[in-house]
Amino acid sequence: MVRISDARMSGTSYGACVLHVAPESWIGGPLALVEDGDSIELDVPARTLTLHVPEAELARRRAAWHPPAPRYARGYGALFAQHITQANDGCDFDFIEAGQKIDDPEIH
Known part of the structure; x- marks a missing residue:
């Protein structure tokens, strides 16, 4: 299992994690369109995440998505x-x- 987040992930000390995905789902980034059961491909050498959902379905999800209300005024x-x-x-x-x-610095 790979945990994928566009935020912090507290308490994760083992296993594969992809953090700080951008743009964030809060502003309509790709993670906002992910639903239970969707297949996501992680290619670490290429530094890519691919959501395997037909473009027509993603368009439907984008049209139905609404940004969350701001928490602070x-x-x-x-x-x-x-x-x-x-x-x-x-x-x-x-x-x-x-x-x-x-x-970006080279990370080895």
Whole structure:
């Protein structure tokens, strides 16, 4: 079994995990369209996840998807929801980002 998440995963200390999938399901990312029983292929060397669902079915799911209501209308929670970038962009506040991209380090 492989656990796949677009968030933190507390208590996971064994087995294969794919974390911080982006874009997040909260904003309509691919994980928002996954349903029980769907087949997902993980190709680690290619760094890809493939959801094996026909495009017509994915289109139906996208059309039926609605974003969740914001949990916070003010304060840090609202600031976080409105301005934190996705994991692939560094999970930083969008208003303090640097002007240049930095390559990912090689991980061995």
